Amino acid sequence: MKRVGRILVTGMVLLGLLPVSARGAQLAQGGKSAVLMELSTGTVLYEQEPHQPLAPASVTKVMTMLLIMEAIDNQVMGWEDTVTASENAAAKGGSQIYLKAGETMTVRDMLKAVAVSSANDCACALAEHIAGSEAAFVERMNQKARELGMRDTHFVNCTGLDDGADAAEHRTSAYDIALMSRELLVKHPKIKEFTTIWMDTVRNGTFGLSNTNKLIRFYPGATGLKTGFTVGAGYCLSASAQREGMELVAVVMGFDTAQNRNAACKNMLDYGFANFAVITPELAHAQPVPVKLGTADSVEATLAGQEGVLVEKAQKSAVTMELTMEETVTAPVARGQQLGTLTVRSGDQVLREIPVVAAQQVDRLTWGRLFLRILRKAAMAQNP
Numbered sequence: 001m002k003r004v005g006r007i008l009v010t011g012m013v014l015l016g017l018l019p020v021s022a023r024g025a026q027l028a029q030g031g032k033s034a035v036l037m038e039l040s041t042g043t044v045l046y047e048q049e050p051h052q053p054l055a056p057a058s059v060t061k062v063m064t065m066l067l068i069m070e071a072i073d074n075q076v077m078g079w080e081d082t083v084t085a086s087e088n089a090a091a092k093g094g095s096q097i098y099l100k101a102g103e104t105m106t107v108r109d110m111l112k113a114v115a116v117s118s119a120n121d122c123a124c125a126l127a128e129h130i131a132g133s134e135a136a137f138v139e140r141m142n143q144k145a146r147e148l149g150m151r152d153t154h155f156v157n158c159t160g161l162d163d164g165a166d167a168a169e170h171r172t173s174a175y176d177i178a179l180m181s182r183e184l185l186v187k188h189p190k191i192k193e194f195t196t197i198w199m200d201t202v203r204n205g206t207f208g209l210s211n212t213n214k215l216i217r218f219y220p221g222a223t224g225l226k227t228g229f230t231v232g233a234g235y236c237l238s239a240s241a242q243r244e245g246m247e248l249v250a251v252v253m254g255f256d257t258a259q260n261r262n263a264a265c266k267n268m269l270d271y272g273f274a275n276f277a278v279i280t281p282e283l284a285h286a287q288p289v290p291v292k293l294g295t296a297d298s299v300e301a302t303l304a305g306q307e308g309v310l311v312e313k314a315q316k317s318a319v320t321m322e323l324t325m326e327e328t329v330t331a332p333v334a335r336g337q338q339l340g341t342l343t344v345r346s347g348d349q350v351l352r353e354i355p356v357v358a359a360q361q362v363d364r365l366t367w368g369r370l371f372l373r374i375l376r377k378a379a380m381a382q383n384p
Contacts, residue, residue, distance in 0.1 A: 027271055028264040032234070032254030033174040036268040038276065039182050039240070039247040040308045044175070045272050053152045053171035054253045057228030058095065058118045058212075059236045060160030060170070062180050063141045064127065065226075068111055069188035071130050079108045081129075088134065089124035094161050094230075096121040097207055109202040115194035116209040118227065120159040127158040134158055148183055150176035162230045174251040181225055181238045181249045195224030195240075214262060215239050219269065225249065229258070239265035245308075246278040277316045278308035281342055281354055286323060289339050294331030294362040301325065301339050304355040309344050311351065318346045325356065331364040 028034035028048050036046035044050070071077050083106070085099040095118040099105075110126050113119035127137035138155050145153045152173035156166045184191055198217050200209045211217070212227040221241040228236035235255040239262075241248055250268035255261035281303060288298035311319060325340035340356040 027267050028252055030255055030260050031252045031264060034250070034252045034264065034268065035174040035178045036248060036250050036272055037178040037182060038272065038278065038310055039186055039249060040278055041310050042179075042182060043310050044178075045248075045276060046268055047175070050175040051152050051173045052253075053154075053173055055162060055167075055170060055230065055233035056160055056172045056177060056253065057162070057230045057233035057236050058120075058160040059177055059226050059228035059238050059251075059253075060155065060158070060172070061114055061118065061123055061228075062177060062184055062226050062238055063144065063155065064123050064137075064158045065111070065114060065191060066180055066184040066188065067130065067137070067140055067144060068107075068114075068126055069184065069191055072107065073188060076130065077107055079106065081107045083107055083110055083125050083129045085121065085125045086128055089121050089128060092120040092124050092159065092161070093163060094118075094120045094159070095212070097202065097209075099125065105202065112194050112197065112200060113202055113209060115191065115224075115226075116197045116200060116211050118212050120161060123159050145172075145176070145180070148176075148179050150179055152176050160228055160230070160233070162232045167232070174253050177238050177251045177253075178249055181240060181251065185223065185225065185240055185247065185249070192223050195226070196222070213237070213239065214258075215241075215265065219266060221273075223247065227258075235261040237261050237265050239269065241269050241273075243273050244277065245280065246273070246276065248272045275313055276310060277313045278310055279316065279319055279344070280306075280308045281321060281344055281352075283323065283342065283356065284321075286325070286356070289326055289358075290328045291333055291362050292328055292330045293365050294333065295365060296362045299329065299333050299339070299362050300359040301356050302359040303342060304336070304338075304357045309352050311346070315346055319351070320345050323356070329358075331362050333358050333362040335359070335361045 033052045034048040035050045037044050082104045085103045087101040090099045090101040097113050097119045099121040110122040113122040127134050131137035137158055141155045153176045156170040198211050215222045221243040223240045223242050225238045225240045235258050236253045239250045248269055250265040252264045286301050288300050290298050322343045337358045338355045342354045344351040
């Protein structure tokens with residue numbers, strides 16, 4: 001029975017109807033599951049069995065890298081902190097840089113080895129450094145998965161290796177991989193400094209790294225993200241790319257060869273970039289709103305949300321934006337208080353209504369300050 005992909009959009013209003021074209025229906029044939037997602041909005045543009053729980057192999061490390069980046073950004077550890085490899089980390093099989101028990105490396109170099117060469121030993125060493133043990137780190141992985149709404153996911157290790165007794169319980173879906181990929185790329189963009197490396201070295205230049213994601217070299221605009229392969233999982237990939245202000249992630253699982261896996265992601269990304277665009281709403285020439293009885297005479301306006309509006313590329317030139325604002329507001333004005341609305345339209349169709357809000361707080365004048373202001377105005381009137 002053939003698996004036929006479905007082109008769709010969830011969570012956003014788009015112009016017109018999206019055709020289930022012959023080309024679209026064949027985007028990821030040959031694999032078990034696939035999802036194409038636009039990152040700024042989280043909109044799914046294409047799917048094939050998106051919620052089927054499958055073995056992800058080393059694509060698991062998207063979540064591992066996410067927790068590593070969170071620890072760095074939250075200053076739990078620093079880039080130049082020293083990480084010591086345990087016997088457990090050094091014993092990891094599969095892709096590795098052959099750490100020895102007791103060997104030390106910086107967080108930066110270990111993360112580089114994980115992102116570029118999928119080093120299982122470094123992934124485990126970093127997990128133990130952050131949480132004390134791999135098991136404790138895996139608990140955090142599953143907690144983060146719940147927070148992100150990854151309902152098809154259960155992790156049992158930080159690497160994706162399937163050589164353990166509980167390997168059959170290590171599962172996720174193409175949709176869930178897209179969710180955690182989006183979280184990593186959008187919230188922690190510095191990871192791209194590592195995921196876009198084609199070749200590099202660690203151990204003072206003595207150990208070479210080569211990116212397992214060949215799209216980094218051969219696909220224009222590629223930003224990452226993570227490959228995976230085991231005999232049980234097949235060939236998997238979360239591939240991200242950015243062009244013309246839009247970033248996509250294409251996820252495939254269960255392919256028979258790396259070449260077919262890469263080709264499917266390329267086809268999905270090509271489809272997304274050819275057919276869709278993201279428009280970034282802007283408050284062009286918006287004037288401050290006058291404030292009555294406030295400690296400031298006016299308040300600056302800003303958009304409540306900065307995410308873009310996803311549209312079909314062919315209709316991009318038809319999009320217009322209409323700004324409606326309050327003429328005045330009366331203090332007190334709370335930061336984030338709505339002052340108006342930016343309406344994004346295509347003809348008569350409303351694509352999105354974005355609240356325009358106060359950029360700062362404006363307190364109300366006290367009676368004493370109000371009385372002084374009246375006296376000052378009266379004095380100025382008498383002495384023009």
